[in-house]
């Protein structure tokens with residue numbers, strides 16, 4: 001076989017990619033006719049493609065490269081660990097130093113009595129674990145009929161059968177017969193799109209109370225858990241109104257429903273604290289973590305359990321685990337990532353310095369004629385595109401048509417900003433500097449200008 005090298009012309013790489021590589025969340029035929037952009041290397045917040053073009057990655061990969069690209073310390077740790085102990089499992093009453101150290105460190109960082117860590121390889125796997133875990137928990141407590149997990153429409157919890165079922169993405173449910181039984185979805189706290197004439201606070205309360213209604217409809221004795229992201233990420237960076245989370249917490253407490261907080265994006269500094277639960281004052285029984293846990297340098301994820309949940313599960317053999325649960329190389333890389341986040345005070349910098357700087361500039365995008373609202377917490381932000389700022393109207397074109405055009409203008413101007421329907425979202429590496437934030441905002445503004453001009457020309461500004 002021919003070596004695939006950096007010297008190969010882009011068109012040849014694209015042709016090979018199209019011939020043999022099946023991409024996730026992609027229309028393969030469309031991509032084949034267009035050719036994938038080939039990313040060669042990365043440093044800090046910048047990607048470099050096969051033509052040598054530098055691109056500002058305002059998405060930190062898939063919301064995960066919190067410490068930025070190119071940190072050699074993580075490579076060194078991985079190499080050292082591979083030489084020492086590249087692999088061993090943790091199934092049969094064995095353990096190893098990287099998994100011990102990482103578990104203890106996570107127990108120290110996680111809020112409250114979240115002190116016990118079950119590892120997986122991805123956020124999806126961790127949420128599969130959570131689903132089986134909460135059902136096992138209630139069975140152990142003599143209530144095996146408590147099986148229903150309540151989630152939210154437009155939530156993202158991963159792409160396995162359980163992850164996609166827990167998630168509330170209609171496009172994902174439409175393929176493969178999902179959701180699986182005993183997963184129920186209530187409406188999302190998306191005031192901008194669904195709040196109508198209500199105030200955000202009234203609306204937040206109403207949407208939280210849908211949880212109570214659902215619990216009463218199923219019966220308290222049937223509901224195992226509620227799962228939610230502190231801030232919906234893949235759903236479009238939807239920040240719930242202030243009234244929402246206190247009411248959710250009240251309801252979970254009142255009915256003894258386990259609260260699973262999916263921190264896969266919000267964890268590890270994204271919202272200006274170590275966890276989104278701290279920013280929003282939520283008390284989870286179980287937390288899902290992945291992505292920023294290793295800044296994407298190695299695939300690793302986990303469920304962090306409260307003392308009580310761990311004690312109940314500890315009473316039985318939990319017949320569940322992955323070959324790569326607590327993989328030593330991934331665990332060592334994650335530990336080094338946490339060391340960097342901590343020692344370089346990256347979370348504090350997001351909270352007190354670069355975060356507020358980005359927030360001010362991001363919120364000012366709401367003055368652009370195409371933007372209906374600009375939301376941001378820490379370093380996850382979104383803007384809603386609209387033809388009418390006053391009414392928060394959707395475009396007449398299919399949802400996502402205008403967002404996609406805007407994303408293409410971003411791409412052409414060397415900025416990675418994602419679209420979710422007609423919302424544009426960012427989640428840059430947490431190490432982004434003020435100068436780089438200025439560049440991000442300049443390019444985003446230019447893309448908005450170009451999108452506005454284009455849709456006016458095409459008669460779509462309506």
Ligand SMILES: *Cc1c(COP(=O)(O)O)cnc(C)c1O
Nearest residue numbers: 122123124156157158262264265
């Ligand atoms: C990305 C994501 C997941 C899934 O993680 P994978 O590692 O892709 O399986 C789960 N929950 C949330 C909130 C996510 O953003």
